[in-house]
Amino acid sequence: MIATRTPVSRRFSVAPMMDWTTPHFRYLARLLSRRALLYTEMVTTGALIHGDTGRFLRHHPAEYPLALQLGGSNPSELAQCAALAEEYGFDEVNLNVGCPSDRVQNNMIGACLMGHPEKVALGVKAMMAATSLPVTVKHRIGIDGRESWEDLCHFIETVAAAGCRTFIVHARIAVLEGLSPKENRDVPPLKYPWVYDLKARYPELEIIINGGIKTFDECHEHLRHTDGVMLGREAYHNPWLLAGVDSEFFDEPGPVATRHEALQAMLPFIEDELDRGIYLSNITRHIMGLFHGQPGGRQFRRHISENAHRPGSGIEVVLDALAKVHHPAPTPAREAVT
Numbered sequence: 001m002i003a004t005r006t007p008v009s010r011r012f013s014v015a016p017m018m019d020w021t022t023p024h025f026r027y028l029a030r031l032l033s034r035r036a037l038l039y040t041e042m043v044t045t046g047a048l049i050h051g052d053t054g055r056f057l058r059h060h061p062a063e064y065p066l067a068l069q070l071g072g073s074n075p076s077e078l079a080q081c082a083a084l085a086e087e088y089g090f091d092e093v094n095l096n097v098g099c100p101s102d103r104v105q106n107n108m109i110g111a112c113l114m115g116h117p118e119k120v121a122l123g124v125k126a127m128m129a130a131t132s133l134p135v136t137v138k139h140r141i142g143i144d145g146r147e148s149w150e151d152l153c154h155f156i157e158t159v160a161a162a163g164c165r166t167f168i169v170h171a172r173i174a175v176l177e178g179l180s181p182k183e184n185r186d187v188p189p190l191k192y193p194w195v196y197d198l199k200a201r202y203p204e205l206e207i208i209i210n211g212g213i214k215t216f217d218e219c220h221e222h223l224r225h226t227d228g229v230m231l232g233r234e235a236y237h238n239p240w241l242l243a244g245v246d247s248e249f250f251d252e253p254g255p256v257a258t259r260h261e262a263l264q265a266m267l268p269f270i271e272d273e274l275d276r277g278i279y280l281s282n283i284t285r286h287i288m289g290l291f292h293g294q295p296g297g298r299q300f301r302r303h304i305s306e307n308a309h310r311p312g313s314g315i316e317v318v319l320d321a322l323a324k325v326h327h328p329a330p331t332p333a334r335e336a337v338t
Contacts (some may be wrong), residue, residue: 006305008065008091008134010166010208012219012249013037015232016069016094016138016241018288025236027269031262034243035250038066042096044109045081046074057088060269060281067092069138071099071109075121075126081305082135093131097139099176100184111174114143119318121162136166138210144336152194156202166206169195185233196225213269216241216248239288247312252262259290261329263318271315280317283310287318296325 014021014029016039026038044054048070062130062322068085070093072078078095085093099110113120120137127135135160141152156167172188177185179305190212199207210230219229225273235242240259246252256262273283284304291297303321307313 005194008037009035009250010037010168010206010228010230011035012169012245013067013208013228013230013285014235015210015230016040016042016043016067016096017232018042018099020048020236020286021096023059023063023285024273025239027060028064028239028262028290029235031265032239032254033245034255035252036242036245037092038063039094040066041079042071042099042105044107045070045074045077046107047083048075048081051260053084057090059088059090061089062117064089067094067136067203069094069096071096071107073108073113073116073123078123079126079130080271082131082133084149085182086131086133090133092134092136093127094138094168095120095127096134097137098170098174099181100140100143100176100179101181110242111140111143112176114151114155114174115146120155121158124159124164125162133282134166135164135169135333137164140170140172140174141185141191144173144175144177147173148219149194149197152198153201154206156198158187160205161204165204166208167198169211171195171209171211192222202289216244219227219249230251232305238292239287239289240292246285257295258327260325262321263287263322267315267318269317274314279312283336284308284318289327299324 014036018041021039021041029036029038048056068090070078070081082093096334098111101110124135124137145221171192171194174184177253188208192209195209206227208228208230209226213219213222213229213231214234222229243254243256246254256265270283274280288301290302291300300321303324304317307317
């Protein structure tokens with residue numbers, strides 16, 4: 001595993017995703033790429049301040065470089081949590097201004113903050129005063145009722161004036177009334193040129209593009225216009241894609257040559273988690289896509305689905321599932337994912 005902290009680059013990152021970018025998925029992702037920047041699930045300031053702080057911020061040192069995403073809007077609470085991010089060893093603290101769910105809207109968290117850029121600016125300023133970590137903002141290009149180019153520029157300029165230099169832009173608006181969070185990831189049209197235009201208009205800012213990106217070819221096209229790309233669902237459902245990131249975007253060899261090698265490397269971590277009392281199914285649900293599209297991949301997933309939830313299930317379930325997948329000769333990662 002990784003012996004020293006690696007440089008933080010936002011050229012390629014994996015998006016924060018609720019219930020998906022857990023420590024178990026992030027450990028697998030790091031086995032596949034040393035350089036991709038990883039993000040936690042969104043954690044609300046209230047959960048960190050009033051809940052089990054250690055549990056919410058727990059991560060393995062092998063996950064670095066790693067960013068903590070916060071949900072909140074109260075400046076003093078955001079500042080307190082930004083300080084915790086640094087105390088717990090994260091590399092970046094990110095403010096969520098993109099989540100469209102009703103639950104977070106009611107607590108003035110997520111995409112609804114696109115309508116309150118001054119409030120976001122106050123939060124960013126407080127966070128920057130509380131930590132030496134980079135403070136970044138992940139947001140939409142707008143929300144219903146505030147979806148013009150002028151509204152977006154006003155948001156960027158207001159938050160940048162507070163000191164934020166990095167904006168991760170999901171190239172869709174969020175529809176706060178009438179669409180579910182799932183629909184908000186698909187229904188509003190993608191407007192990649194708007195993100196390109198932000199970089200052209202504000203060249204001094206770091207602009208990262210997010211939303212609907214699936215292939216390395218698409219990534220390279222976006223990188224012609226922006227500073228970095230962030231992938232979400234594609235990286236989760238087809239994690240082997242990450243095995244090509246280091247060579248494709250950083251001109252460095254990847255850490256593993258085959259899917260089998262990656263899963264074998266994860267076995268000691270799985271055993272440690274089982275020893276901590278973590279249910280096997282809570283771990284294995286994040287490795288289901290590793291053999292996506294491979295001979296035996298369906299049998300691999302079926303065996304885990306049918307057995308990982310059983311009482312007392314252990315590492316043998318993973319080993320038996322692995323034995324059902326053909327073990328090919330090492331294949332260059334880009335060839336494997338394109």
